[in-house]
Amino acid sequence: MIYEFPDTSMRIRQGDIFLGLPRVDMSLNNVVIVSEAGERVAKWAEIAANGDPVNIIVPVRPVAAIVATQDCDAVRSRDITLCEIRSFRDVEGKSKDTTSAKSWKNLIIQHARINQKWFYLPPDDRVGFSEKMAVDFMVTLRVPRTELEELRDLRKGRLNPLAEEHFRERIGEFFRRYPYDEWYPLDQEELNAYMIEYPDTKPFPWQRAGVADGGVKK
Amino acid sequence: MNSTYTVDHSYKSQILDAPSTGFWHESHAEQPVKFPDLRHIAKVAGLALSLAVSPVTAIIDPWYGERRRRDAVVTMSIYKEVLGRFISRAEALRIARETLEQAERERLLFAEYEAARGIQWENHP
Structure with a gap:
């Protein structure tokens, strides 16, 4: 389909797809602080008012993700930013009951026409996607670049040049959206x-x- | 709390010693112990006693107020270090798991909310 399969010697680029990167979720109402004295639960506002760094327990799940950082930054920046990849049905609620090819077609091609919060990724066993997937621009991950480079065997594929061009535009459009009241x-x-x-x-x-x-x- | 310290292991002074104008004794050899002088002790004790019984001055010592303020800041800082209520390890893990599950549940709810809005492309010709 729309993927390439770079070997592990090739540098990290925008559009690279990794499986098994850590997505951290935290609550601002229930922050579990760890210290020599034991575990405590507090609100983030208290920690912020205190102003000092603390160690906390956060849940982490390994997820699929695609590199969002642009190529020039992916060479030298301290961190790499990725967007989570999830099942298309989870990201785009409109596809929950979609079955026919015509309906899928209408859903899939819309991302090239209007500014969506997702980017469609077709299934491909070689990249590890057994079903239709989507990049969720709303969910970002951040990992250290040099350590991600050591984990390049978790990279299962890369968008091909045409798909990468679309991805680059879509993610750029997403982050430059402006709020508007369409009924004005x-x-x-x-x-x-x-x-x-x-x-x-x-x-x-x-x-x-x-x-x-x-x-x-x- | 944070217990990170920065230690500069590679520090080497690049500044040459200033030319000295005389002999500077910089060794830390101990001074010989002298037998205490009783007259000196009595003088110090007298001075201390006179200070202790002296009348209170009408002017508040600004250093005293400043020290109290600093003490309050330190006390507050220590107090703030003890944040939240103590919980068991099991409860901590339960909270972490619930945080994860709630985040995933809410993402699905958001996707459904968004799906209910706007153009229904599935029905579009």
């Missing part, structure tokens, strides 16, 4: 239709009844 240009009638689907929508001043263009009351 709708007129009263269009807004009413929109609010049937999204009832929590708050109209802008110029969208309220009796208000002319520019927010000036008639």
Whole structure:
């Protein structure tokens, strides 16, 4: 499919796929501090107020991940940042009940058309994916570069040049998204239709009844 | 708490000794022990007694206030080191496991929330 298989001598690049890297999850409400005195549970706010570093227990799960760091930084930076790869069905909830090829097609190609939070990775046994997978841009991992270089046998593949071009653009687009309220240009009638689907929508001043263009009351 | 210390093992002074203007005795040889002078002891004891019974000054010693403030900071720092409530190792591991499970559960919930919004591409022609 869309993968290449670099040998372990090749340097780490953006788009490299690793299996079994540590994803850390922590809670800010229940931080388990370890010390000579024993384990304690505290809120992160207390630790932050104290200002000193502490040792804590955090859960870690080995996950699949793809290198997000750009090539130039992947050569010399202290850390490498990766995004987690999970089952496509877990990342894109719309695919939960998808079965037909036509429906899959509609879902998969949309990432090239609109700014999504994921990047599609097709199954390939050689890279270790037995089902459709997706890069979840929302979940990042950070590992020391030199130590990851020593673990290059965990690298199971790399995006081919065409896929890498798409990946580079998609991840760049994801991190440069800006917040917007998509209903802002709708007129009263269009807004009413929109609010049937999204009832929590708050109209802008110029969208309220009796208000002319520019927010000036008639 | 953090117990990391920075030790510079490779420190070598690059600055030459300043030219001395005379003889400087820098050895740490002990001085010969002298028999205590009773007159000197009595003088010191008298001075100490006079200081102890002297009237309190009307002006607060600024150094005293500063020292108390510093003591309070130190006390607060030590107090803050004891954060949270003590728990057993088993409870610590349970909290860690629940944190992991909750994070994964919430990611799925977020994906479902997002899926319910926007264009339903599955039904798109």
